[in-house]
Amino acid sequence: MPAAEPGADGAPSGGGIPEGIVFARIFRESSGRAVATLARVFGDLDLAEDAVQEAFAVAIERWPAVGLPPNPGGWIVTTARHKVLDRLRRESTRSGREAQATALLGAADPEPEAEPVADDQLRLIFTCCHPALAPEARIALTLRLIAGLQTPEIARAFLVPEPTIAQRLVRAKRKIRDAGIPYRVPRDHELPQRLPDVLAVVYLVFNEGHTASAGDSLTRQDLCAEAIRLARLLHTLMPDEPEVRGLLALLLLTESRRAARTTPAGDLVPLADQDRTRWDRELIAEGQRIVRDCLRRNQPGPYQIQAAIAAVHSDSTRAARTDWRQILALYDQLAAIAPTPVVALNRAIALAEVAGPAVALESVEALPLDGYHLYHATRADLLRRLNRPAEAAAAYNTAIALTENAAERTFLATRRANLS
């Protein structure tokens, strides 16, 4: 349990109340489903979200005093629904909105099921990740509406000022309403185009938590946990989609190494040097099980292949035992379907292990990745192994200048200092 943060959940500041943190977390876990249910009932995302926010305010005040309700999800839906009905009754007396308010009141009268229809959450996810919304907006909406994170938490996670996140959310919801983004699950024939956007959002959230783009610590564990939760939700809702499985496996296998990735001081430990006894065996087992399943079904895709690569790493109890040839073969497969410069860069790392650093260096020289710090870090490492310390030092300098993550900078600076 993280240390209590005063004010983070609305609890009084000055130490915070641990109970309040627990309640906030429970609320968060149920609020996504509540928003989804109410959005279906009222056909209005904004209304649903506002109502759940109001219910949150009530919960945070009342639950510590009277205790947790037996069915928090049901409590939230009921409370929020009453908030909406109150608001609609108030507004129906104002001219101009009578027709709309009456219609919504009529639609809302039957008591909605406390348990959401599975489609409710899918509808919500696909709407939040609609391609007509800007990528940052999709992430903010997903974290807010589905993960139930509050604006300050989202702002802290991405190191962006709170008003910026607040504005992003306002604009996104306004666009959904004004441009007429429909609240529905894409039809089967639309899925190939729409699903990648959803997976990309989850992956971006995880990636941000895995290696924070700025700030002092290497990782932000809560974001990774949130991303995995979202990936699991997608897996529950769309169990037959191969890339959904692939993404979940990739996240689990990547997360399994968390404890070994940093020293207690927060310094970066590269894969080759990690203490593999600190890897989470359960996450690895689950991830590998999913990968085996994917291989059996033989409908490969980029996330599944990346998961397979992660699985090969997880197979080796010691770095020296890594089956680099298999990893290289998987990267060849990945490059065939997703021929991006970053894939070529990652492939080069495997290539170096199989064919030596000279061949690998040649394969990355022409890549258009000048603004990417890991490109220069990779070049630096290859140059170091080729005994070209002056060029390696220059590459390390460029890499350091391009990342704002303090742990990464320290690591790269140490590598540079150790050059002969």
Place this chain on the structure above:
Amino acid sequence: MKQYLLAVHMVEGEPAPSEAEMQRSYKAVDAFNQELMASGEWVFAGGLLPPDTATVVRAQGGKVVTTDGPFAESKEQIGGFWVVNAADLDAALEIATRGSAACGRPVEVRPFQEVPE
């Protein structure tokens, strides 16, 4: 049912398309327009003559000022547009996808303001 403006982008000074490409896009846009009319999605459409044929009128403060040239200073200009009926943005985007493929240019989709009843 909503209405959307599908505005075709063009860039001033860009090289003119080949004769073959022009033929292709005329035929494709023509066929596309027929589809829109048949489906009831068509409201209005047309191609515009180039920006240098434009004139701007400002009639504010009791004065009228007429100037040569388009309103926007930028190189990006509207080349033509469709106005369509569509149930929601996804439907409008689907129409715009076909329109963009037909005319070979980017198409911007803007919703019209709802007219109060």
